[in-house]
Amino acid sequence: DVAKFLKRVESAMVKNLNENIHSKAFAGLENVLGMQNSSANNTLTLNHSPLEFQMSVQDLSWNSSGSVIGVAYGKLDHEDWCTHKGVFCTWNVDRGKINVNKADQALDVSSCLMSVEYHPVLPNLCAGGAFNGQIIIWDLSR
Numbered sequence: 001d002v003a004k005f006l007k008r009v010e011s012a013m014v015k016n017l018n019e020n021i022h023s024k025a026f027a028g029l030e031n032v033l034g035m036q037n038s039s040a041n042n043t044l045t046l047n048h049s050p051l052e053f054q055m056s057v058q059d060l061s062w063n064s065s066g067s068v069i070g071v072a073y074g075k076l077d078h079e080d081w082c083t084h085k086g087v088f089c090t091w092n093v094d095r096g097k098i099n100v101n102k103a104d105q106a107l108d109v110s111s112c113l114m115s116v117e118y119h120p121v122l123p124n125l126c127a128g129g130a131f132n133g134q135i136i137i138w139d140l141s142r
Contacts, residue, residue, distance in 0.1 A: 046071070048089045049101040055087065059115045063123040067094040068140075070126055071103075074112025082131040086113030090140065109136060 046069070055073040062069055074086040089103035111132035119125035124141035 044093070044098065044100055046089075046091050046098075046100050046103075048073070048087065048103045048106055050106070051087060055112070058086075058113060059117075061116050061118045061126070063118040063126070064121055065123040068092050068118075068123065070116050070118060072113040072116040072128055074114050074131060078112070078131065082111045084112065085109060086111055086130060088113055088116060088126075088128055088136075088138065105140065107138065110134065 048071075051073060055075055057071055058074045058076070059072040060069060068090050071089045071091075072086065073089065075082075075084070086109040088105075088107045088109060090105045091098060091100075092104050095104075109128065109130050111130040111134060113128050114131050115129040117127055119127075124139055126138045126140060128136045128138070130136065
């Protein structure tokens with residue numbers, strides 16, 4: 001039960017958060033990286049235009065290196081079994097030129113893709129969950 005778990009770990013979490021408030025772990029990092037202020041703002045609106053707004057974003061996940069965002073596309077308006085495809089799209093934001101209207105990779109799925117999550121350590125492995133219950137594992141290094 002989630003409520004029991006949160007109650008059990010609450011004091012340890014609060015203690016760690018209070019310690020982290022006063023942490024000097026990143027002190028001076030701005031000078032090392034040549035940053036003038038501590039905030040960054042860069043916004044990209046990514047859209048895989050071949051979908052022509054037929055589907056909406058259901059979930060997204062960053063890979064472990066922080067360079068690739070994966071997006072699950074599907075629909076929520078099912079009255080019965082899902083009879084149309086979903087799509088998993090990826091964009092590598094570290095590339096010099098990003099096509100915000102076309103994903104670097106677009107992989108069709110047999111049913112609406114409802115969730116997606118990259119492996120916490122291996123940046124090329126990603127798992128997705130489809131509306132029909134199917135779980136898909138992608139090795140994006142190929």
